[in-house]
Amino acid sequence: MDREVLATRPGAPVASSAGRVRRLGQALRQHKVIYLLLLPGMLYFLAFHYLPLAGVSIAFMDYSPFLGLSGSTWTGLDNFAKLFGDPEFAGTVRNTLIISFLQIAFAFPAPILLALLLNSLLSERVKRMVQTVVYLPHFLSWVIVIAVWQQVLGGAGAVADLFQQLGLGSVNIMANADTFKILLTSQVIWKDVGWGTIIFFAAISAIPVHLYESAAVDGAGPLRRIWHITLPGLLPVIVLLLILKLGDVLSVGFEQILLQQPSVGAEAAQVLDTFVYFRGVLGGDWGVGAAAGLLKGAIGTLMIVAANRIARRAGSEGLF
Incomplete structure (x- = not known):
């Protein structure tokens, strides 16, 4: 049949x-x-x-842990109205966006630049030694990382002692609210720049060697080979990681900021993650905390979809 x-x-x-x-x-x-x-x-x-x-x-309830999901009353969008009417929320969003912008502008390209730099080294022994050194901070917890930075840049740290010996007065960079956001970005770069190079090293190793040989025969110098061969080879990976990073744009390091917030104050260090923690978990306002978390997730999803669509229209494969 x-x-x-x-x-x-x-x-x-x-x-x-x-x-x-x-x-x-x-x-x-x-x-x-x-x-x-x-x-x-x-x-x-x-x-x-x-x-x-x-x-x-x-996020849509007047939630009480003692009543549970079934016993708590529905309030509709009241929690979102409270959230947008909270004067602290505007400063929280501003801090989150500024820190996120600094991390995308400086922390995201740092592993790319380091991978390009290490790839240009002729000595494999030096390359492996540098890789080992820059990988190590990634395996340290934020508690240890901040303790190390406190010993160097804190009020009783090495930099403060040096300033006092030079007669320049006392300095405590770790407690300076004006430079706190730059300090956060520097800590992220120091901790994760080495680990981030792993992906870019793998992408560089997939680029055919004969392309570099042909470019060298044609007289292209190291910078031209990087610009015309290495960077185009890394572009799909860069686009993919950037899309993922934009989806996580409102998550800027809960533990890192929570540990340092007491020294600089909430005005400089309150972000969405810490806002949800203090307002929802510690303050007991579970509905407003959940509304802030839901809003963060929705914005992250929209950012991924928008970035992926822009990448596909620009000729890249995108994420999906």
Whole structure:
């Protein structure tokens, strides 16, 4: 019988579904080791990213932990009205956007520049030594990182002692609210610039070597080879990471800022993450805290979609 006739029969979709299930079962049996390796990561995202989405409804409730989701009363958009009417919220958003802009402008390209610099080194021994040194801060917690910076730039640190010995007075850079946002960006660069180069080193290694050889034969110097070969080879990875970074634009380091906020004050160091923590968790205003968190997630999603659309229109593959 003709296949088109079989496909139009009522039982055809069932048979097709059964075939897909059978093929899925065969794939699971054939690649069971790979799926077992993926299982812990899938369980992590399920437990800590997808199941907590049920708590989004708190943003529309006068929520009480003692009453739970079923016992709390619905208030509609009242929590969002309180949020936008809070005078502290405007300063919080401003601080978050300024810190995010500084990190995108300076912390994001720092691993790219470091990868290009290390890739231009002729000595593999020096390259490996530098890589090892710059990787190490990534494995330190923010508590240790800030303690180290406090010993150097704090009121009783090495820089303050040097200023006193030179007769220039006391200085405490860690407690200076005016330069706090620049300090945060510097800490992020110091901690994660080495780790970020791993992805760009992998992308550079995928660029064919004969392109560099041909460019050198044609008389192109190191800077021209970087501009015309290395950077175009890195462009898809840069676009991908930038899109992901824009999706996380309103998350600027909760632990890092929370540990340093007492020394500079909330006016300079209050961001959305700390606002949700102090207002929702410590202050007990769960609905307003959840509304702020939901707003942050919605803006991040819109940023990813918009950045991906712009990247695709510009000729890049984008994220999806």
